[in-house]
Amino acid sequence: MTGSGYxxxxxxxxxxxxxxxxxxxxLQEKIYLRTQGDPISAVKxxxxxxxxxxxxxxxxxxxxxxxxxxxxxxxxxxxxxxxEITAHAVAANYELPGVKTVIEIGGQDSKIIILRQxxxxxxxxNTVCAAGTGSFLEQQAARLGIAIDRFGELALGSRTxxxxxxxxxxxxxxxxxxxQQMGHRIEDIIFGLCEALVxxxxxxxxxxxxxxxxxxxxxxVAANAGMKAAFEKELGTQVVVPEHYDMMxxxxxxxxxxxxxxxxxxxxxxxxxxxxxxxxxxxxxECKGCPNLCEVVNIxxxxxxxxxxxxxxxxxxxxxxxxxxLDPR
Numbered sequence: 001m002t003g004s005g006y007x008x009x010x011x012x013x014x015x016x017x018x019x020x021x022x023x024x025x026x027l028q029e030k031i032y033l034r035t036q037g038d039p040i041s042a043v044k045x046x047x048x049x050x051x052x053x054x055x056x057x058x059x060x061x062x063x064x065x066x067x068x069x070x071x072x073x074x075x076x077x078x079x080x081x082x083x084e085i086t087a088h089a090v091a092a093n094y095e096l097p098g099v100k101t102v103i104e105i106g107g108q109d110s111k112i113i114i115l116r117q118x119x120x121x122x123x124x125x126n127t128v129c130a131a132g133t134g135s136f137l138e139q140q141a142a143r144l145g146i147a148i149d150r151f152g153e154l155a156l157g158s159r160t161x162x163x164x165x166x167x168x169x170x171x172x173x174x175x176x177x178x179x180q181q182m183g184h185r186i187e188d189i190i191f192g193l194c195e196a197l198v199x200x201x202x203x204x205x206x207x208x209x210x211x212x213x214x215x216x217x218x219x220x221v222a223a224n225a226g227m228k229a230a231f232e233k234e235l236g237t238q239v240v241v242p243e244h245y246d247m248m249x250x251x252x253x254x255x256x257x258x259x260x261x262x263x264x265x266x267x268x269x270x271x272x273x274x275x276x277x278x279x280x281x282x283x284x285x286e287c288k289g290c291p292n293l294c295e296v297v298n299i300x301x302x303x304x305x306x307x308x309x310x311x312x313x314x315x316x317x318x319x320x321x322x323x324x325x326l327d328p329r
Contacts, residue, residue: 004058006261007050007270008254009043009076010087010247011035011068014107014135015220016042017250020054025094025255029053030247039068043075044276051273061261062270063087063253074299074307075280077271080253080260087252089113089120092216094255095242100212103231103239104248105201105221107134112205126205134220140173140193144186151190155226158191165196172196194230202234213237218248278302287311 005028010017013035020029031049035042061079064072065087073081084104092102093115102113110133114122141148162184165175172193179189202211215237221227222245231239244251261268271278279302287294296310308316 002056004060005054006254006257007059007062007076008087008250008252008257009046009062009064009066009072009078010084010249010253011039011043011064011066011072012106012108012249013067016046016066016068016072017247018043018046018050019244019247019250019254020050020057021251021254021258023060023258025258027244027247027251030244030250032246035068039071040075040280040282043068043072044280047076047273047276051276054273059268059270061254061257061268063255063257063260065249065253069253070309071282071299075271075301076275077269079257079268079270082253082256084111084249085113085120085123085125087249087256088218089115089252090255090259091244091248091252092218092242093118094251095244095248096214096216096240099214099216099240101209101215103201103215103217104219105133105217105227106219109133110201110205110219110221112201112209112211114209114211122209124205124207124209126201136172137197137221137224140176143173144190146186146190149223152223152225152227152229154187155191155194155224156229157187158185159188161188161195162192163196164189164192172200191226191230194224194226195233198227198230198234211235215239217241218245220246222246284310287316289315 004023006021008019016033016035018031019027021027031046033042033046062076063080064078065082065084069081088104092099100115104111111125138148141151162179165171176189217228217239222241228239281300283298284295287296292312294311296308296316299307
């Protein structure tokens, strides 16, 4: 690939996703990595893998998203740092213009986004209960001795799905064990679990939301055909799984970076693919400037402080806002 393009990086608790788009927003390369509790290493590894492919590409902009978006943004020199709701909504609207409902279920959390005419008007997130998330489904597949990529296929083979208590992960697992001991077919138990998790999602994350088609299902769990079928059965409408369902946060970040470039028309802050050779580190300290005793995060690159955040009053955040002072006391 030659020419110009944009980078999008989505750093989550389970996975870190990196995408490279061309200057029109079409996805050209994508990289999936396990975060493994070390987002800086995951971002650096993503850049290392992408570098040979993108060596002849002019990077016009970089966007980051996910729970580790600020950290990734500092490491990369991002032009925009956006929350998951914005990134997923932008990507969904790009893949399916006119989408009204976005269902997103990842490794550790889930969310619903309601759009009207391309604008987010409502959303909700669930980070409390693990039921329905990718990690929970992987755990159940392992317990049943089933490869996770066969989970959906087996679910679609169900003839009479059993009813599983899905109001929480603990109850769902114990009820599955009970149904196995009663002699129900594994296919019926699996699809019953999918239906239970969909009910859990709609009764918690989707509670009070007006869910209208077109509906897009994205995030890693969207690969599970059983979950897609269960959503379609419960909602009574088609649920669309986009081609890059597992990269939508990163894709949205890249698309937002492109929009930022078109509005401001300035050179990207991207540090370059050689950034993975730099030495990044984080440490924290307690600010004693007031009774709040804020825990401030300090980010260094090659032993030089490049960013700080965490103070309630913003005292330590000046560098992120373009200020020159690292210690404004």
